[in-house]
Structures are given as structure tokens and as C-alpha cells.
Amino acid sequence: xARLQSSAELARVLTSIVxxxxxxxxxxxxxxxxxxxxxxxxxxxxxxxxxLGETLGRRLLRDGQLTQDQYAAVIQRxxxxxxxxxxxxxxxxxxxxxxxxxxxxxxALAAQVRRKLLLCFQWSRVRLGWDPSPEPLRxxxxxxxxxxxxxxxxxxxxxxxxxxxPTLGPHAARYPVLVKTAAQxxxxxxxxxxxxxxxRAIDGRQSVxxxxxxxxxxxxxxxxxxxxxxxxGAVRLADEPLEPSKPPPPSGSRGxxxxxxxxxxxxxxxxxxxxxxxxxVPPMDxxxxxxxxxxxxxxxxxxxxxxxxxxxxxxxxxxxxxxPELVEYELYAAWAELRASPPTTEExxxxxxxxxxxxxxxxxxxxxxxxxxxxxxxxxxxxxxxxRAALKYFSAAYRLDRSDAEAERFLRLLKGRLxxx
Numbered sequence: 001x002a003r004l005q006s007s008a009e010l011a012r013v014l015t016s017i018v019x020x021x022x023x024x025x026x027x028x029x030x031x032x033x034x035x036x037x038x039x040x041x042x043x044x045x046x047x048x049x050x051x052l053g054e055t056l057g058r059r060l061l062r063d064g065q066l067t068q069d070q071y072a073a074v075i076q077r078x079x080x081x082x083x084x085x086x087x088x089x090x091x092x093x094x095x096x097x098x099x100x101x102x103x104x105x106x107x108a109l110a111a112q113v114r115r116k117l118l119l120c121f122q123w124s125r126v127r128l129g130w131d132p133s134p135e136p137l138r139x140x141x142x143x144x145x146x147x148x149x150x151x152x153x154x155x156x157x158x159x160x161x162x163x164x165x166p167t168l169g170p171h172a173a174r175y176p177v178l179v180k181t182a183a184q185x186x187x188x189x190x191x192x193x194x195x196x197x198x199x200r201a202i203d204g205r206q207s208v209x210x211x212x213x214x215x216x217x218x219x220x221x222x223x224x225x226x227x228x229x230x231x232x233g234a235v236r237l238a239d240e241p242l243e244p245s246k247p248p249p250p251s252g253s254r255g256x257x258x259x260x261x262x263x264x265x266x267x268x269x270x271x272x273x274x275x276x277x278x279x280x281v282p283p284m285d286x287x288x289x290x291x292x293x294x295x296x297x298x299x300x301x302x303x304x305x306x307x308x309x310x311x312x313x314x315x316x317x318x319x320x321x322x323x324p325e326l327v328e329y330e331l332y333a334a335w336a337e338l339r340a341s342p343p344t345t346e347e348x349x350x351x352x353x354x355x356x357x358x359x360x361x362x363x364x365x366x367x368x369x370x371x372x373x374x375x376x377x378x379x380x381x382x383x384x385x386x387x388r389a390a391l392k393y394f395s396a397a398y399r400l401d402r403s404d405a406e407a408e409r410f411l412r413l414l415k416g417r418l419x420x421x
Contacts, residue, residue: 121154204242
């Protein structure tokens with residue numbers, strides 16, 4: 001089995017893929033999630049990830065581009081197509097039913113590919129495997145995007161201070177020098193204006209430690225951006241400050257190319273497993289089970305909206321039974337069952353809460369931005385009388401899902417209660 005690598009090594013490998021215009025498939029595994037990243041000429045073109053929340057339909061529903069009824073109609077049409085031995089993709093059905101234009105679906109698919117790489121940076125430790133074979137690229141759609149922009153975004157969004165120190169600490173006394181103009185780097189990495197202002201302060205005369213103490217951004221924001229610039233090769237690190245009379249390098253210059261991909265491939269050659277590309281198109285029975293599970297899940301969510309917990313529990317449990325490997329389904333089913341039939345003993349209630357807390361933790365381990373997992377943790381904290389923890393969890397749930405009226409209600413209640421203490 002491949003050894004665990006830091007997420008900084010993932011950033012270095014991706015930077016090397018871009019710099020050397022590599023072609024192949026990078027497998028990134030952490031906890032219960034495996035992501036396959038497909039590259040052509042150093043560009044990310046496709047991604048596969050075993051996370052329910054990252055399916056195209058779920059994202060369109062979450063972003064408000066599809067209504068609940070439209071989503072259900074698409075799933076129903078896909079299920080009917082399987083019965084007729086016709087394999088249909090979600091995007092094709094959405095367009096065929098006239099819900100969205102091909103251009104909107106294409107952009108949504110491209111955004112989905114970028115999002116799957118971004119989510120890889122929420123894990124601090126990963127296993128990496130590199131397959132240089134060109135065959136997998138021939139069976140997937142291509143939505144080219146710049147991995148470096150996503151690497152920088154992932155670091156700036158997800159990394160905690162302990163993940164940043166191994167990158168910043170060894171270079172504390174060195175002097176970052178931009179390898180392109182600040183405007184070019186800002187554009188390439190899609191930096192917002194506040195971060196672009198910090199970027200302009202990097203002049204080759206201030207050390208990493210000095211830059212970490214500047215006033216632009218907050219402390220964590222400065223450290224995240226510095227780590228992103230170092231790991232994407234947007235800066236070179238000099239041992240001495242740049243002389244005032246010495247101009248920075250020309251805008252087209254680059255740091256030394258990294259050999260991380262080659263080292264990684266050699267190290268993992270014996271352990272690397274080739275992914276069966278037929279798995280990208282599951283067998284008919286598996287696809288039918290997945291679609292029927294999603295139908296049951298959606299019916300259960302509708303019943304949850306009406307507080308019809310026994311009906312919701314029945315539908316959500318069917319979804320979990322059809323797709324037992326998806327912990328998201330199990331979390332919804334277990335929560336509905338608790339609401340439908342609360343334990344009658346304190347011991348039973350404690351066991352149920354512990355099981356739900358573990359399920360929510362497993363879901364958040366796969367997707368830190370899973371709103372319902374945060375919601376459940378808020379509910380559990382409220383049941384335990386921990387108002388401050390409940391406020392934190394419900395705040396996260398509502399930030400991620402503005403349609404969560406129950407989370408909003410709890411937030412108002414908890415804030416009022418804490419203000420009175």
C-alpha cells in the first residue's frame with residue numbers, strides 16, 4: 001500500500017504535472033474517499049470522486065439551478081431509461097427535458113471537475129498514485145482547467161496552521177521573489193483584491209517571517225497565501241534580499257522544475273494499482289440501484305420537510321440499504337429513525353447520539369462542507385445542553401445551506417439564550 005503523504009506533497013506533485021505538461025491519472029486517497037484526477041498536457045481535464053454530494057445533480061440542486069421537482073423528474077427519467085436498457089447521463093437528461101441549456105450544463109460539469117480537485121485539499125494526509133497510461137483519457141470527457149489556480153484555492157480555503165508550518169518554517173529567513181508580475185500571478189491564481197494587495201508587497205526584500213507579520217489580511221490568510229505561492233512556484237526563494245538596484249526576474253521566468261512526479265512514480269511502482277476504467281461506467285444493476293436509492297432518498301427528504309418522520313425514515317433507510325457504502329445515506333436514515341422513534345431509555349438515547357455523532361464525523365471527513373452533517377452535530381449538541389457548540393455547528397450548517405430554516409431558527413434561539421447568560 002502506498003504510504004501517506006502530506007497535502008503539501010500533493011501540491012508539489014500537481015505543480016510538477018503543470019510545469020512538465022504531464023499526461024496521466026493521479027489517484028488521491030484519504031480516509032473513505034478516492035479521487036481520480038485526469039491530466040492532459042498539464043491541464044486537469046476530468047475527475048472522478050466517490051462522494052454523493054459531488055454528483056452533478058446534487059450540485060445543480062444545491063446551487064438552485066434545478067428545483068426539487070425537476071431533479072426528481074430527471075432521476076425518474078434515468079431510471080426508466082435503464083429499464084429500457086438505455087444508459088443516460090444526468091446532463092443529457094436535463095438538456096433533453098429543457099430544464100437547462102447545453103452551455104449551462106457544460107459549465108456545471110467543468111465546475112464539478114474543479115471542485116473535486118479542490119476538495120482534495122481538505123485532507124491533511126493522502127495516498128498518491130500516478131498512472132502515466134494514456135488510455136484512461138480516451139474514455140472521459142474533457143473540461144480543461146488550470147490546476148495551479150485550484151491548488152492555491154484549496155490551500156487558502158482549507159489548510160490549518162499546522163499544515164502550513166512545514167512549508168513556511170524551513171523558509172522563514174528566506175526572501176520570496178515573484179517570478180511574474182503581481183498582476184499576472186493574481187490573474188493566474190484568481191486572487192481577490194485583498195490578496196492581490198498583499199502580493200504587491202512581495203518585493204524580494206522581505207523575508208517569509210517578515211511578510212507573515214504584515215497588516216494585509218489576517219494572520220492565517222497571510223500564511224495560507226504565502227504557502228500557496230511557494231507550492232505553486234509563483235515565487236522563488238532567495239537566500240539574500242534583493243538589492244534595490246537589482247530588478248526582479250523577467251515575467252516569463254520560472255523556478256527550477258520539480259521531479260516530484262517521477263520520484264513518486266518510482267517509489268510507488270510496486271504498490272500502484274491500475275484502476276479498472278470500466279468502473280467509470282458501472283454495470284446496469286449497480287446504476288439502477290444507485291438511481292433507485294437516490295429516488296428513495298429524495299422522497300425521504302420531502303417527508304423530512306413535512307416532519308413526517310416515520311415516512312421519511314422508511315424511504316431513507318431504503319436508500320441506505322440500496323447503497324450501503326454511502327455513509328451520507330446512512331446518516332440521513334439514522335437521524336430520521338431517531339426522530340421517528342426516540343429511544344425510551346437514557347442508555348439507548350446515549351447510544352443513538354454517539355452513533356449519529358460518529359456518522360456525522362465520517363461524512364465530514366469525506367466532505368468538510370456537508371451542511372447536513374454540521375446540522376446533525378448542532379442538533380446533538382443542543383440535546384446535550386452545549387449551547388456554544390450547538391451555535392458553532394448550526395452556524396456552519398446555515399452558512400453552507402441558506403435554505404436550512406431549522407438551523408436558522410436554532411441560531412436565533414441560541415444567540416438569545418447565550419446573550420442572557
